[in-house]
Amino acid sequence: MRYNSSEILAVVTDSERMVGNISSTSFDNVATLEEANQFSLIWIKPNKKNKEEIINNSIATVIVCDDSVAVEQINLLNKCLVICQNPKLIFIRIASHFFSQKFDFGIHSTAFVNKKAIVDPETYIGPNTYIGISKVGKGTIIHGNCFIYDNVEIGNNVVIHAGTVIGSDGFGYSRNEIGELEKFPHFGGVIIEDFVEVGSNTSIDRGSLGNTIIKEGAKIDNLVHIAHNVIVGKSCLVIANSMIGGSTIIDDFSWIAPSASILNQVKIGKNVTVGMGAVVTKSIPDGETWTGVPAKPMQEFLEIQKKIKALSK
Amino acid sequence: MRYNSSEILAVVTDSERMVGNISSTSFDNVATLEEANQFSLIWIKPNKKNKEEIINNSIATVIVCDDSVAVEQINLLNKCLVICQNPKLIFIRIASHFFSQKFDFGIHSTAFVNKKAIVDPETYIGPNTYIGISKVGKGTIIHGNCFIYDNVEIGNNVVIHAGTVIGSDGFGYSRNEIGELEKFPHFGGVIIEDFVEVGSNTSIDRGSLGNTIIKEGAKIDNLVHIAHNVIVGKSCLVIANSMIGGSTIIDDFSWIAPSASILNQVKIGKNVTVGMGAVVTKSIPDGETWTGVPAKPMQEFLEIQKKIKALSK
Amino acid sequence: MRYNSSEILAVVTDSERMVGNISSTSFDNVATLEEANQFSLIWIKPNKKNKEEIINNSIATVIVCDDSVAVEQINLLNKCLVICQNPKLIFIRIASHFFSQKFDFGIHSTAFVNKKAIVDPETYIGPNTYIGISKVGKGTIIHGNCFIYDNVEIGNNVVIHAGTVIGSDGFGYSRNEIGELEKFPHFGGVIIEDFVEVGSNTSIDRGSLGNTIIKEGAKIDNLVHIAHNVIVGKSCLVIANSMIGGSTIIDDFSWIAPSASILNQVKIGKNVTVGMGAVVTKSIPDGETWTGVPAKPMQEFLEIQKKIKALSK
Numbered sequence: 001m002r003y004n005s006s007e008i009l010a011v012v013t014d015s016e017r018m019v020g021n022i023s024s025t026s027f028d029n030v031a032t033l034e035e036a037n038q039f040s041l042i043w044i045k046p047n048k049k050n051k052e053e054i055i056n057n058s059i060a061t062v063i064v065c066d067d068s069v070a071v072e073q074i075n076l077l078n079k080c081l082v083i084c085q086n087p088k089l090i091f092i093r094i095a096s097h098f099f100s101q102k103f104d105f106g107i108h109s110t111a112f113v114n115k116k117a118i119v120d121p122e123t124y125i126g127p128n129t130y131i132g133i134s135k136v137g138k139g140t141i142i143h144g145n146c147f148i149y150d151n152v153e154i155g156n157n158v159v160i161h162a163g164t165v166i167g168s169d170g171f172g173y174s175r176n177e178i179g180e181l182e183k184f185p186h187f188g189g190v191i192i193e194d195f196v197e198v199g200s201n202t203s204i205d206r207g208s209l210g211n212t213i214i215k216e217g218a219k220i221d222n223l224v225h226i227a228h229n230v231i232v233g234k235s236c237l238v239i240a241n242s243m244i245g246g247s248t249i250i251d252d253f254s255w256i257a258p259s260a261s262i263l264n265q266v267k268i269g270k271n272v273t274v275g276m277g278a279v280v281t282k283s284i285p286d287g288e289t290w291t292g293v294p295a296k297p298m299q300e301f302l303e304i305q306k307k308i309k310a311l312s313k
Numbered sequence: 314m315r316y317n318s319s320e321i322l323a324v325v326t327d328s329e330r331m332v333g334n335i336s337s338t339s340f341d342n343v344a345t346l347e348e349a350n351q352f353s354l355i356w357i358k359p360n361k362k363n364k365e366e367i368i369n370n371s372i373a374t375v376i377v378c379d380d381s382v383a384v385e386q387i388n389l390l391n392k393c394l395v396i397c398q399n400p401k402l403i404f405i406r407i408a409s410h411f412f413s414q415k416f417d418f419g420i421h422s423t424a425f426v427n428k429k430a431i432v433d434p435e436t437y438i439g440p441n442t443y444i445g446i447s448k449v450g451k452g453t454i455i456h457g458n459c460f461i462y463d464n465v466e467i468g469n470n471v472v473i474h475a476g477t478v479i480g481s482d483g484f485g486y487s488r489n490e491i492g493e494l495e496k497f498p499h500f501g502g503v504i505i506e507d508f509v510e511v512g513s514n515t516s517i518d519r520g521s522l523g524n525t526i527i528k529e530g531a532k533i534d535n536l537v538h539i540a541h542n543v544i545v546g547k548s549c550l551v552i553a554n555s556m557i558g559g560s561t562i563i564d565d566f567s568w569i570a571p572s573a574s575i576l577n578q579v580k581i582g583k584n585v586t587v588g589m590g591a592v593v594t595k596s597i598p599d600g601e602t603w604t605g606v607p608a609k610p611m612q613e614f615l616e617i618q619k620k621i622k623a624l625s626k
Numbered sequence: 627m628r629y630n631s632s633e634i635l636a637v638v639t640d641s642e643r644m645v646g647n648i649s650s651t652s653f654d655n656v657a658t659l660e661e662a663n664q665f666s667l668i669w670i671k672p673n674k675k676n677k678e679e680i681i682n683n684s685i686a687t688v689i690v691c692d693d694s695v696a697v698e699q700i701n702l703l704n705k706c707l708v709i710c711q712n713p714k715l716i717f718i719r720i721a722s723h724f725f726s727q728k729f730d731f732g733i734h735s736t737a738f739v740n741k742k743a744i745v746d747p748e749t750y751i752g753p754n755t756y757i758g759i760s761k762v763g764k765g766t767i768i769h770g771n772c773f774i775y776d777n778v779e780i781g782n783n784v785v786i787h788a789g790t791v792i793g794s795d796g797f798g799y800s801r802n803e804i805g806e807l808e809k810f811p812h813f814g815g816v817i818i819e820d821f822v823e824v825g826s827n828t829s830i831d832r833g834s835l836g837n838t839i840i841k842e843g844a845k846i847d848n849l850v851h852i853a854h855n856v857i858v859g860k861s862c863l864v865i866a867n868s869m870i871g872g873s874t875i876i877d878d879f880s881w882i883a884p885s886a887s888i889l890n891q892v893k894i895g896k897n898v899t900v901g902m903g904a905v906v907t908k909s910i911p912d913g914e915t916w917t918g919v920p921a922k923p924m925q926e927f928l929e930i931q932k933k934i935k936a937l938s939k
Contacts, residue, residue, distance in 0.1 A: 110423075112421075112423050112440050112441070128423075128441045128458070130423075130439075130440040130441060130457045130458065130475075145441070145458055145476075146458075147440075147441075147456070147457045147458045147475035147476055147513075149456075149475070163458075163476060163514070164476075165458070165474065165475040165476045165513040165514055165535075168456070168474040168475055168512065168513040168535070169472075169474065171512060171532070171534045171535070171552065171553065173532060173550065174399065174401045174402040174405055175402075175548075176399075176402055179548055179566055180530055180548055181530060181532055181548050181550065182402060182405050182406065182409075183405065183409070183510070184401070184405050185343070185405065185408045185409045185412060185413055187342075187343055187408075187412060201476070201514050201536075202514075203476070203512065203513045203514045203535035203536055203553075205513075205535070209343055209344050209345045209348065210344075210345055210348055223514075223536060225534075225535050225536050225553040225554050225571070227553065241554065243536075243553050243554040243571045243572045245571060245589075259572075261554070261571055261572035261589055261590045263589060277590075279572070279589055279590035281589070293590055293605065293606050294618075304621055304622075304624065307621075307624040308621070308624070311624075
């Protein structure tokens, strides 16, 4: 579907401004700079050099850029600019407004919902997904081949991608007198708060005593393991192939890079960044960036890398 | 359901003793110390300080603790203690006895079992699970969305969590004259012995020639990769996101921490501990603890960490 | 089914030769050297010592070996040899010819294919697999419990193992003014070219703008994460539990070892080898081998290991 550029005016706020040929240009797709055609909406990274030249050379119609662009150097005959401070964010908002896939709510014919489950009518439950004795909130989308055990509470506007398992028994054993493993029984559940997104093939275990909790707006990627009784804070990002050990707490706004592993029973502070492949064996204070195996504060890690590099010469 | 504390007497053995108000107290839930109410069964970690004070301050009814607790300092009017050497283990036994979920055996209406499969009538096969030309033993629970290929032999009292795949082709290729990959055909199977537990979204490949074997009582966590022809020994623990390379053998009672990777064709001894995130590239003798990238004996690893730390100052 | 050894003559090419009792021996299984019986087809690794003794002691009927074997020392009364340069490869070809499982094409009764999907009639779609508005080519096998979203193009002769998810939304967010995460919309798709194989429980995300591409003959193992807009080159191997970050390009014939992590937006050259558990944070030139955390060229890695080892003494 093709939209007139002026329709974007309804989406932008006072912090953004539109210039150029707004009234007689139109767009019907979003694209990268490289793949854009004459009906594309694109964005330009603020750190690019010669943005004016790039914009003049592009045939895209609508270009979202930052306010360092010298507008007077742009030929605005056949294009328009959306000028703002954070072009990626504003591009996201415009693109989502015009092109996001709308889901028809409903339960797919091959899905199976336990009779005792409480599922809001305005949800989408995908093919071959199973919902146990659990709750699913309004506006929530659970894609196909997911398995939601009993005792899981999923909030509103949550998205869960295919193949994800939520609420399986956590992994807790005690060796008995003869070395055999006896299992710690799991009586807790899982709470997934509003606006959480969970990727595909991820596993979130139920609490043993008490709950595993993913707080509002947190985003969990694909193939992530969240053990029993973990708490993931608000708007945290836990990226692909990460492993969060049992009873560990991650405070709000933290960023766990791909393939990181975090020991059980530690406390990761607010606004913490954990590096890719880091093996975290201790608690991390608020605001710090740690990486390495075992993980250390970034400054110390870099210092060690420098010294090690010097060693090898 | 609420139980009189005296009913616990039927579960405890000669190694444990119960003291306090056994006859007129009762419990209906298990909880953590922090979340207990006046009908809770809880346990106290032996390494806590001031256990007597903790116990006196708790409103829990039944408290499992170790024998270092000074019983004469406890107010036993409204509570009773189960005193033993390993409180976690005894708590597990009591909690499991009274509160474990009982599964009704049967095959879910959405499961699909191949006509040539041999499935004991006393098993539970969950929603959307597929069983190929394979065997499933008595008392075994296979949760939903699992996929069991042909040629898999699953023993008695096994538990397999949702989304797990057992018996897919292993990954073995040979480059031909022009660099293309030709696949090593897989004719083997998988043997899962009695009392094994497998987590969710785990992948266990079939043997190429010969079988992949998970021995009695071993516990495999979520998102673990077990390659073709691996042997996991009795009562081993292989924790989340670990990767065990092809034809590697792990001997009995070993402990593979989360996110560890073990090269193909190595031999991990008995009672070995592999640390979190370790990258194991060699065989490990019985009883040793290895960690790091590449993994080394713990003593050497700690020594190196100390020296590296000194370097950076 | 049992075959006369002479039937192998139809499979071998001019580069191989068969000697021994070809006419009156027969075989009905493939096996390892250790588990062979008198109807087995086996192969011998070229780097074994005393191959002549090993072959004479084996009761296997057909033995594929390299041309360093002194044929005059072998008792060929009841056996025959296939002599070649690459015994593993020739064994693969013979074993595949006689024993590979043939799939009956068709869509399993429990699979669900979107009406707008374009699926070649000569494909196999397994139990509980879902195919969205996507294409599936001729000779392709998609095992059970897979989930193929919309906008995925799967070529000919592709194999996808159980539980794999292809085409879910990639993971891209931008923090807004108040720290909340807003999602980068995903409009791209996934292209899986001919002769690709994908393991079980793997996740391949769709492109955000533009496509994620797995090129001809590439092999992806179990539990691998392929992020949005990744390109995996021809005949590459990406082994279990690996993580490939968004927009990263891996050129042809490269080998990514298990549990490796590769940062987003880097470029891995042709014929590159990335070691097990490596954490790759930079682009790697053609032909190099990198390993470690963070990954470095192998020579540098080994030098550092040596120096670190010396330190600890």
